[in-house]
Amino acid sequence: MFTGIVEEVGVVKQIQKGSKSAVLTIQAKAVLEGTKIGDSIAVNGVCLTVVSLGNGCFSADVMHETINRSSLARLICGSRVNLERAMAADGRFGGHLVAGHVDGVGKIVEVRQDDTAIWYTVQAEPSILRYIVEKGSIAIDGISLTVAQVFSDRFSISAIPHTVRMTVLKDRREGDEVNLENDMIGKYVEKLLRVDKDEANQSRITRDFLTQYGY
Known part of the structure; x- marks a missing residue:
């Protein structure tokens, strides 16, 4: 979980492109403090997992789905990127609930x-x-x-x-x-309020049922 409060701006140092995926290597400083392999860092709002650390950089895999859903595919070497580590449990909540799961590109x-x-x-x-x-x-x-x-x-x-x-x-x-x-x-409120047709057909709570019991 993130808060949307950017800790620093990093620089893309290397991009290893596969057929449908990529590995980003990003130069940073502040977000590397206390960071371990397996930790999460948001890169331009996309939650990525640190797979390697060294020489003032971290690397992260970018999967096919992430490339399709985000603007990370347009990054080049030298691109500047927003960086934020996952929020610590005892941290100050400065922004809003940000999952790092991008909904799309504008x-x-x-x-x-x-x-x-x-x-x-x-x-x-x-x-x-x-x-x-x-x-x-x-x-x-x-x-x-x-x-x-x-x-x-x-x-x-x-x-x-x-x-x-x-x-x-x-x-x-x-x-x-x-x-x-x-x-x-x-998004969660909409999901919880939405009733599928099949569920509605199976439910015993109908308008007649509510009227019968005084609602």
Whole structure:
């Protein structure tokens, strides 16, 4: 579990590409402190498992499903990436619940300055937008951000200069792709409230049943 509070920006040093997968080697410093093989690190919001450590770098496997669901396939040597270690049980909860399981990729369609703030407008698929609400939380490339506006095919966030400066938001331009993870609470609530037709047919709790017992 992560919080969306980026600890540092690392640099991709090597990419070993397979037919449908890859191994990323990333140079870092802060996230290597106390990290062991098998630990989880979020890379641009994608939870990856550390498979090797050494020379100020860590390596992680990127599976076929992860490549299909995220923007990691577009990384090149020299790319800067947001990094966050999994939250410690006694850590301070600074952002929101972030699983590191990316729901999909969005595209930045506008970047504009608003006094000290910088607005980013991101175009996204309906399957992602359905869970985005104004003043709710969204993880963009692993950064916990507050949704400022929601439209039919896009949404906007307003970032403070510190967040932009300390993350890869500083590098993002119009046309760039970003990893998106919805607030997981909305997805779980929808799942729990959804009743499959087969389940409804098997249930003895019907409108007539409720009326009979005074509901």
